[in-house]
Amino acid sequence: xxxxxxxxxxxxxxxxxxxxxxxxxxxxxxxxxxxxxxxxxxxxxxxxxxxxxxxxxxxxxxxxxxxxxxxxxxxxxxxxxxxxxxxxxxxxxxxxxxxxxxxxxxxxxxxxxxxxxxxxxxxxxxxxxxxxxxxxxxxxxxxxxxxxxxxxxxxxxxxxxxxxxxxxxxxxxxxxxxxxxxxxxxxxxxxx
Amino acid sequence: xxxxxxxxxxxxxxxxxxxxxxxxxxxxxxxxxxxxxxxxxxxxxxxxxxxxxxxxxxxxxxxxxxxxxxxxxxxxxxxxxxxxxxxxxxxxxxxxxxxxxxxxxxxxxxxxxxxxxxxxxxxxxxxxxxxxxxxxxxxxxxxxxxxxxxxxxxxxxxxxxxxxxxxxxxxxxxxxxxxxxxxxxxxxxxxx
DNA sequence: GTCTATAACAAGATAGAC
DNA sequence: GTCTATCTTGTTATAGAC
Numbered sequence: 001x002x003x004x005x006x007x008x009x010x011x012x013x014x015x016x017x018x019x020x021x022x023x024x025x026x027x028x029x030x031x032x033x034x035x036x037x038x039x040x041x042x043x044x045x046x047x048x049x050x051x052x053x054x055x056x057x058x059x060x061x062x063x064x065x066x067x068x069x070x071x072x073x074x075x076x077x078x079x080x081x082x083x084x085x086x087x088x089x090x091x092x093x094x095x096x097x098x099x100x101x102x103x104x105x106x107x108x109x110x111x112x113x114x115x116x117x118x119x120x121x122x123x124x125x126x127x128x129x130x131x132x133x134x135x136x137x138x139x140x141x142x143x144x145x146x147x148x149x150x151x152x153x154x155x156x157x158x159x160x161x162x163x164x165x166x167x168x169x170x171x172x173x174x175x176x177x178x179x180x181x182x183x184x185x186x187x188x189x190x191x192x
Numbered sequence: 193x194x195x196x197x198x199x200x201x202x203x204x205x206x207x208x209x210x211x212x213x214x215x216x217x218x219x220x221x222x223x224x225x226x227x228x229x230x231x232x233x234x235x236x237x238x239x240x241x242x243x244x245x246x247x248x249x250x251x252x253x254x255x256x257x258x259x260x261x262x263x264x265x266x267x268x269x270x271x272x273x274x275x276x277x278x279x280x281x282x283x284x285x286x287x288x289x290x291x292x293x294x295x296x297x298x299x300x301x302x303x304x305x306x307x308x309x310x311x312x313x314x315x316x317x318x319x320x321x322x323x324x325x326x327x328x329x330x331x332x333x334x335x336x337x338x339x340x341x342x343x344x345x346x347x348x349x350x351x352x353x354x355x356x357x358x359x360x361x362x363x364x365x366x367x368x369x370x371x372x373x374x375x376x377x378x379x380x381x382x383x384x
Numbered sequence: 385g386t387c388t389a390t391a392a393c394a395a396g397a398t399a400g401a402c
Numbered sequence: 403g404t405c406t407a408t409c410t411t412g413t414t415a416t417a418g419a420c
Contacts, residue, residue, distance in 0.1 A: 190272075226388085
């Protein structure tokens, strides 16, 4: 199906050069068709971009849900680390997808900002709550030190974002290799 | 000086809409001049953009150096937290500058990628080393738990990046308010 | 230094043949 | 569904008057 091929190529271009930096002619050329043919599948550039966003968001939702399900029986540290690692691996396995993802959420095209950001904020709020609950259970069972579960969840997610941020800026596997050490620092703390 | 006014307005537009999403006509209009007048001060759009990058980088370099100097006499936790907080405050005090900064380093315009990223990588490497040294001293003096100083420095910087990332996505002061709690989580660890 | 006018071009989008 | 041809608009950039 041509529509799908356009979608895949569009993702690659949008992730590398952004919405404004990508032309439909480039996408068409890469697909092997001419520019006007795109309009047989998507009614505008906006429309194509939103389709890519939806595709990527759907994929992410499914993956995240699966990870949360697969780790359900683990103990707290194991589960938190496994979720942590899985999210990094998800983004690393397809750097185009990762770059697109981060670029869209941080710097969406102005005209589409509200359309795009609304569902994401919800997606994020849900995730904070889930992680918070895991910390809460950990505290209740004595596997996590006493403290505010929401603060811990936010720290956890900031650390996750930070690693993803730095992974985007490097081409090597430096940050995936030091994941266990970073986790160890978070888990054990810095205090003597 | 008109050149300076153009620079300030350009920063605002580039940070909100990116390089490709900003036209010289918009900038000129906001400054109160016509589009061709910009060429009396900057020889191209590239040139103007690079001037903004240099301005922002210079400001950041100076600020960071000052912070490192001002905190030199503090004890380790105090100093690490103070640097941490200062960097967040720096970006919060001017959200335009923060957004521009992050956007440029994460998603520079493709044609300027190499020009822009080379000096930044160096800027970052230096910072990692400085933070690593502080952790190293902390370990030596027993104020920081025994461990790898470089890993701690990387964790520290990932957390910093993560907070900045999340601050960009929210309009309120949520993340600056919970800074002490996030720091507490990092410093004390999550382990029971 | 700033302006008007304009060149030169690339972009998104549409019409209509096949 | 894909093409060629075309429209319209917006872009960077320059020429030359004031």
